[in-house]
Amino acid sequence: MAQDLRDMARRVTPGMSLALPVDYAGVSMAMTRPLIEHGAGGLHLVCVPTGGLQVDMLIGAGLVATVETSAVSLGEAGGAPRFNDAVRQGDIRILDATCPAIHAGLMAAQKGVPFLPIRGLIGSDVLANRPDWRVIDNPFAASDPVALIPAIRPDVAIFHAPMADREGNVWIGRRRELAAMAYAASETLVTVERIVDRSLLADEMTAAGTLPALYVSAVAQAPRGAWPYGLWGEYASDTDELMRYAAAARTAKGFAEYMAGFVGQEVPA
Amino acid sequence: MSAALPREILICTIARLLDGVRHVAVGASSPMPAAGAMLRRALDDGQRPVRLSILGSVEHNFFTNGSAELFDSAGQGRLDAFFLGGGQIDGQANVNLVGVGDYPQVKVRWPGSFGSAYLYFTVPRVILFREEHSPRVLVDKVDFISAPGTSAPGVYRTGGPVALLTGKALFRFDKARPGFTLESVHPGHDLDEIRAATGFAFDHAETPAATPAPDTATLSLLRGRVLDELAETYPAFAAEWRSDLAALTREGSPA
Numbered sequence: 286m287a288q289d290l291r292d293m294a295r296r297v298t299p300g301m302s303l304a305l306p307v308d309y310a311g312v313s314m315a316m317t318r319p320l321i322e323h324g325a326g327g328l329h330l331v332c333v334p335t336g337g338l339q340v341d342m343l344i345g346a347g348l349v350a351t352v353e354t355s356a357v358s359l360g361e362a363g364g365a366p367r368f369n370d371a372v373r374q375g376d377i378r379i380l381d382a383t384c385p386a387i388h389a390g391l392m393a394a395q396k397g398v399p400f401l402p403i404r405g406l407i408g409s410d411v412l413a414n415r416p417d418w419r420v421i422d423n424p425f426a427a428s429d430p431v432a433l434i435p436a437i438r439p440d441v442a443i444f445h446a447p448m449a450d451r452e453g454n455v456w457i458g459r460r461r462e463l464a465a466m467a468y469a470a471s472e473t474l475v476t477v478e479r480i481v482d483r484s485l486l487a488d489e490m491t492a493a494g495t496l497p498a499l500y501v502s503a504v505a506q507a508p509r510g511a512w513p514y515g516l517w518g519e520y521a522s523d524t525d526e527l528m529r530y531a532a533a534a535r536t537a538k539g540f541a542e543y544m545a546g547f548v549g550q551e552v553p554a
Numbered sequence: 555m556s557a558a559l560p561r562e563i564l565i566c567t568i569a570r571l572l573d574g575v576r577h578v579a580v581g582a583s584s585p586m587p588a589a590g591a592m593l594r595r596a597l598d599d600g601q602r603p604v605r606l607s608i609l610g611s612v613e614h615n616f617f618t619n620g621s622a623e624l625f626d627s628a629g630q631g632r633l634d635a636f637f638l639g640g641g642q643i644d645g646q647a648n649v650n651l652v653g654v655g656d657y658p659q660v661k662v663r664w665p666g667s668f669g670s671a672y673l674y675f676t677v678p679r680v681i682l683f684r685e686e687h688s689p690r691v692l693v694d695k696v697d698f699i700s701a702p703g704t705s706a707p708g709v710y711r712t713g714g715p716v717a718l719l720t721g722k723a724l725f726r727f728d729k730a731r732p733g734f735t736l737e738s739v740h741p742g743h744d745l746d747e748i749r750a751a752t753g754f755a756f757d758h759a760e761t762p763a764a765t766p767a768p769d770t771a772t773l774s775l776l777r778g779r780v781l782d783e784l785a786e787t788y789p790a791f792a793a794e795w796r797s798d799l800a801a802l803t804r805e806g807s808p809a
Contacts, residue, residue, distance in 0.1 A: 307621055309609070334621060335668065356651070356666030360583050361790050364665065372653070372663040379658050383671035383700075385625035392622075404629055405672035407709050408702040412671070414657065428708050461620030517612055524790055 289505035293474045294319035296502070297441055300350075302329040304391075304439035304466045308337040308360060308514050308522075311460055313445035313476045315510030318548055321346045331439050332357065333391065333466050334384035338514065338530060341365040342547075344377060345540045353380040353437075355387060362527035366534040381411055386418075388462070390437030394469035399436055406432040442470035445511045446496075447519055449477045453498035454485045460517065467500040476507035478519060556802045558767050560721065561586065561795070562776060563740055564685070566768040567724060568637075569593040571681050571717055572604075578635040579607040579624055579677075581668055585784065585791035587637035587683055588614075592780045597772070607633075611787040625669060628676040631712065635679040638670050638715075642696040643682055645734060645754025647703025647715040647727050649674070650696035657698050667700035674701035677713040682727075687720035689753040704732045723748050724765055725756060733757065738765040 297303065297320060306312055310333075317339050326347065330340055332354035340357050343349050345367035357368040371377045389401040400419075406412040407420060407430055423429035444463050449455045455475050457463040467473040485495045510516075513526035533543035558566070568590025572578055580588045588608050595604040607624060608614040617623040627633050641664045642650035651667045653660030674680055684691055705711045718725040718734060722743045725734040736758035739748060745762055768776065777799065785792035 310621065335666065354666055356668045358583065358665035361788065364663075369663040372658070372660065375659045381652060381658075381666055383667050384669040385622065385629075385672045388622040388625065403672065404710055405675035405701075408699070408705055409667075409671045410652075410657065410699040411667050411701075413699075429710060430708070431710070459618040459620070461618075462622060463620070465620065465622070528790075 287505065287507070289503075290315060290319045290476070290507060291323070293503050293505055294323040296472060296474060297323065297325045297328075299325045300327040300329070301325065301440040302331055304331045304333055304437075304442040304470050305336060305339055306333050306444045306460075306463060306466065307335050309517065310462055311445045311457070311516055312337070312339050312511055312514050313443050313474070313507070314339060314512055314514060315445065315476045315507035316443050316474065317342050321348065321544070324348070326350075329353065331387070331437055333462055334382070334387040336368070337365065338527065341367045341534065342544065344368050344371050345534060345537070346544070349377055351378040351380060353382060353387070355382050355384040359527050359531050360522075361524055362531040364531075366531060367540055370537075381414060383409075383411055386432075386434045387437065388465065389434040391465045391469040393434065393436035394438045395465060400433045402431045402433050404431070437469060439466070439470040440472065442466035442473040443475075444473075445476045445507065445516060447478050447516065448481050448485070449475065449501075449504045450481050450483065450485045452484060452486075453501045453504050455496045455498075455501055455504065456485050456491055456494055457496050458494040458518065464496050464500070467496055472502040473500055475501055475504045476510040477504060478506075478508055478510065478516065480504070480506050556799075558773055559795075559798060559802070560740070560742075562773065563765060563767055564719065564721065565589045565593055565776060565780075566772055567719055567765055568681065568683070569597060569772075571679075571719070572635055575604060575634040575679065576602075577605040577607070577627075577633050579609070579628075579633055580637060581609050584637055584639070584683075585788035586685070587681070588787060589776070589780055589784050592783050593772070593776055596775050596779050608787055613786050614783070625672055628673055628713075631676075633673075633677050635681065636673050636677040637681050637683050638674065638701070639684050640682065640691070640696075640700070642691060642693045643684060643718065644693050644696045644703075645756065646732055647682065647718070647734070648696045648699045649682065649701045649703070650698045651700040652698040654697055660697070670701040673713070674715070675705070675711045675713055680713060680715045682715055682718040684718075685721040687722040687748070687751050689751060692720070692751070693753040703727070704729050722751060723762075736762050738763040740765045741767065
C-alpha cells in the first residue's frame with residue numbers, strides 16, 4: 286500500500302466526523318484499507334447524501350459510532366449488510382436524514398451561516414427523530430411552517446476524482462457535491478487517478494470543473510481508486526464484485542474473510 | 555412477438571402514468587421506473603421532449619450541479635414526476651423506507667428515506683411503485699413515516715402521491731378522502747386475491763377493470779431501444795430481462 290495513502294489516513298483521529306460521497310460521485314475506496322489499518326474509531330460518518338460500500342466496511346471494521354445519512358445500501362447488490370446488522374444490534378447511532386437536508390446542512394457551512402430552511406419534512410418521522418432540526422414560522426409570510434437544518438461542518442472530507450495538478454487543484458467536473466463537501470469540511474483528502482503536469486486553472490475548460498487547492502489538504506495518486514465502484518468518465522462499477530461483497534458480508538466472519546483479501550485497488554485478473 | 559412478460563406490463567403501465575410529463579426523475583436502484591420513463595420518452599419521440607434524470611446514470615443525467623440539483627429543480631417546480639418505493643406503504647399513502655419495528659433499533663433495517671421526505675412534498679405526480687403486493691408491504695399503518703401521504707392545511711405542499719402500482723394491481727390515490735381506489739387488476743390476478751394481499755381498506759368497482767397489455771409496437775420499442783438504454787445503468791436487471799426473453803423464445807409460448 287502506498288505510503289502517501291497511509292499518511293493521509295493518519296490525519297483522521299478518533300471521534301472525528303468524516304464526509305463521504307454517494308457511490309456514483311467518486312468514492313475513495315483506496316482510502317478504506319488505510320483508514321481501517323490506521324484504526325481511528327468512534328467516527329461520525331456524514332454520507333453525502335447516501336452511503337454504500339465504504340460506509341459498510343468502516344462500520345464492519347468497528348470504527349463507526351454514528352452514521353448521519355439519507356440511506357445506506359449497495360445499490361443493485363442490495364442492502365448494506367454490516368450497516369443493517371449494526372442498526373439491529375444497536376451498535377451505532379443512526380441520524381436518519383433526507384438527501385436535500387444533508388445538502389442544505391453542507392450549504393449552510395459553505396456560506397458560513399448557522400442553518401438553511403428547506404421544504405418538505407413536516408409530518409415525517411425523519412423530522413420527529415431529529416431534535417437538532419427545528420420548525421419555525423416563515424418570518425416573511427403568514428402561517429407557513431418551514432424546517433431548518435443546522436450547518437454540517439465535517440472534520441474531514443474524503444473523495445476520489447479523475448485528476449489533480451501539481452499545485453493540488455482537483456478536477457471534479459460536474460460532481461459539485463464534492464466541492465460542497467470540501468467547502469464545508471475543515472480538511473479534504475483526495476485520491477486521484479492521475480496527477481497532471483499542466484495547471485488545471487490555466488485552461489478555462491478545466492478551470493470550471495476544478496476545486497481549487499485552497500480547499501484541498503492532501504492529494505495522493507490511486508489508479509482505479511474507486512473500485513469496485515466506478516468513476517464517472519473513467520470506468521464502470523464492478524457489480525459482480527459488489528455482489529461478492531454483499532454475499533460475504535452477511536456475517537461478521539464472512540466480512541472479516543472478505544476484508545483480509547481487500548486491498549482497495551483492483552487486483553489484475 | 556411473444557406475449558408480454560409481467561414486468562413488461564408493469565413498465566408499460568408506468569409509461570402510461572407518465573403521459574404528458576416534461577421532466578421525470580428516477581432514484582437509485584429503480585430499474586422498472588427507469589424503464590417506464592425511458593419507454594415514455596421513446597413513445598413521445600418527435601412529439602414532445604421528455605427529460606429524464608436517472609440518479610447514478612452518466613448517460614441519462616443532464617445535471618451539472620451535483621446531486622443537490624435534482625432537489626433544487628424539484629423545489630423550483632421543474633420536476634413533474636418521481637417514483638417512490640417503500641418497505642411499507644399504508645392506506646393513507648404514508649411511506650416507510652426505514653425499517654420494521656421500533657425505531658431506531660428496528661428489527662429489519664432498510665436503506666433509508668433517501669429524498670422522499672422532500673420530493674413527496676414538491677413533485678406533483680409521485681407514483682408509488684412496489685412490485686411485492688402483500689400484507690407485509692401494504693399495511694394499515696406504517697412503522698415509520700419517511701414521508702407522509704398527505705399534509706395538514708397550511709403546510710407547503712405542491713406535490714404528493716397520485717397512484718400505487720404493484721405486481722398485482724394499480725390503485726389511484728384520492729388525497730381529499732384520503733385513500734386508495736383500485737383502478738385495474740393485472741392479468742392473472744383477481745379482486746379476492748388483491749383483497750387478501752392488501753393490509754388496508756380501499757374502494758373498488760364490483761368488477762374491476764383489467765390492466766391493459768402493451769400492443770406489438772410498444773413491446774418492440776421496449777425490447778429494443780429501451781432495454782438497450784436501461785443496460786447502461788442497470789446491467790444486472792437488463793441481463794435478467796434478456797435471459798427471460800430468451801427463455802420465452804425457446805419455449806415458443808408465453809410463460
